[in-house]
Amino acid sequence: NPTTLGYYWALLVVASVVGLLLVIPIGGADMPVVIALLNSYSGLAATATGFVLNNNALIITGSLVGASGIILTTIMCRAMNRSLRNVLFGVWVPAEAGPKAEDVYGGRVKATSPDEVAMLLEGARTVVIVPGYGMAVSQAQHAVRDLMQILEQSGAQVLFAIHPVAGRMPGHMNVLLAEADVPYDRLKEMDDINPMFEQVDVAIVIGANDVVNPLARTDPNSPIAGMPILDVDKARSVVVIKRSLSPGFAGIPNPLFAADNTLMLFADAREGVQQIIGALKGK
Template identity: 70%
Template sequence: MLDSHIIVNLVYLVAAVMFIFGLKMLAHPRTAVRGNMISSIAMLIAVVVTAYLVFADGNATWAGWLLIGIGLTIGGAIGVFLAVKVEMTQMPQLVALFNGLGGGASVFVASAELLGLTDAEATPDVMLAIGISGLIGTVTFWGSLVAFGKLQEIDLFEKPLPIPAPQAFNAVLGVVLLVLVAIMATTGMGWPFLLIILCATALGFTLVMPIGGADMPVVIALLNSYSGLAAAATGFVIDNNVLIISGSLVGASGIILTQIMCKAMNRSLVNVLFGTMQPGGGPAGSDDELYATVRSTSADDVAMILDNAQRVVFVPGYGLAVAQAQHAVRDLANLLQEKGVAVEYAIHPVAGRMPGHMNVLLAEADVPYDQLQEMDDINPTLGQVDVAIVIGANDVVNPLANTDPNSPIAGMPIIEVGKARTVIVIKRSLSPGFAKIPNPLFAAENTLMFFSDGKKAVLDIVTAVKEL
């Protein structure tokens, strides 16, 4: 008869393979839903088998099973509630919270294991894993809460830190944390763990607080990687193979995504973390002077412009998510295609407030994936576009990135909509984007501003096009 640990590890292997296939399927919108389902089933299998292992080892008590049941019930209920109630505009905040909860869970598991260790079990590798899990998990938890606050635009998290040299302070904290982890690993003593938690809490705040709002997609991807690394370290702590594998997958994919985001912004990860974006650096003169030549338009005028267009490109941004205008945009695109107009969507890698935000929104509206064009693919052909319709995007189309070396977004690749023959910008007002800087595109000669709620504006355009 097979030992229960052999059975568990074989099932863990199956779950790990399902994680890998699920992650692979997430790379394409057509298979993403199925991949997410496969990964969810794999996690359910891992949880059930872990509970079986506790029972098989004879470590289960009625109180233990009660706590497990309560945890599963409460966690499942919260998960269902969030899945049903959270709007797409709040998805970046939710992802930030998930990252934080993953890091926090790793800290609790490592703490519980530390409390239950005997002197013989406190080997250097176990103590090293506990220290690393506590460090990364705590930084992830508090850093994610700060990211949540920034995404939610809570004033407290928008204020500068009262620290004269935050970079030097972070460097000192980092060295102190490494020394504490080394003490744990070499001496087998557990007292440094509390200091690790306290110092890592401070580092979680000071590391993320100075980072500008426009960098949040990068920060979310990085914190996601941190949560995976914390989980992998915790897997070594409790000798759980599936946790090691799944944590490593999350950690590696998060790092890869972070690098992709940094490349899209033409910045290094070091620059994002330590050379923070700060407001300022706009064009010379006041905003009133900059926007003196702004021209507004109406739904009827836009419909007439579209009636003569052969190629139209939509450029979605966070404002589209706020207005929940993706379905209205799809309807307008379908109407234009019926008239023989070529329709595409220009997707900036950091549009919105988390990686892939616009892709998810448009997929929700059943926009054909082959109509979505990445920034590098669409930019060379924007000169042949008759009409570019910008809906809620701001910083990712701001020409200051190319023209003002002192701008907070200097050097960031943008979608060069200004090359199109006509640019229609749908926006409530001339207010700045997340980077807090003005946008000269709004006053360009070939730009027309349609001041309205994104969804209402597109629906009005749809009505006007039908009436032509």
């Protein structure tokens, strides 16, 4: 009806403003939760459209999407030790309240090369690989599987440490590694792997940031304070494969990158892993 077109545009503007105001105050560390919640909202919108159009298919599919989105949101909130109310309406601590990048990294970051990482891995008996969103972006899961197989052939035990909110939704890393035919018994949940890190020879962090940031434990004013993390910093040696020192969702520096036992391999996740594989094969 052309006469009601004005109401349509008014509703569109109001909905956009409400959505913007709902998301703006939410801290970067909570963005994965918000993404899952917005998925749920899209299902509810489809359900409402189904009722308006008297379309049973829309009602059913929208209800399924809405319910699954709420379930994912609840799982992620529990994994981050937060309530949904706190995520949506809690006080956000801006990243400026935490330490500055130059104070954390200044002169303490140790860059490494694939050959040096290969030498480190040659003498390792226990290796834990920590996948993150960077692995998903670069589609490095198949290269990671190849690295696992090479290390196992040399006699090392290789495990994968899976954080509940690594990636964009619960199970994101599990799905990618399953796609690459990584045996399920190699995947360890956070609560199972954390007590083991002190006995780990080398931990390889591939494209992960906030989920391995020690500030969650040490800085009560941090945007990620209280969020359970993988205790990668407790491993004997840590190798981080990352393009740069840029922050994650939380927008804060990561002291792990400047730790005494950490080496930084600045590279795309897939290219970095492939270079390490090439160095191992060349020895």
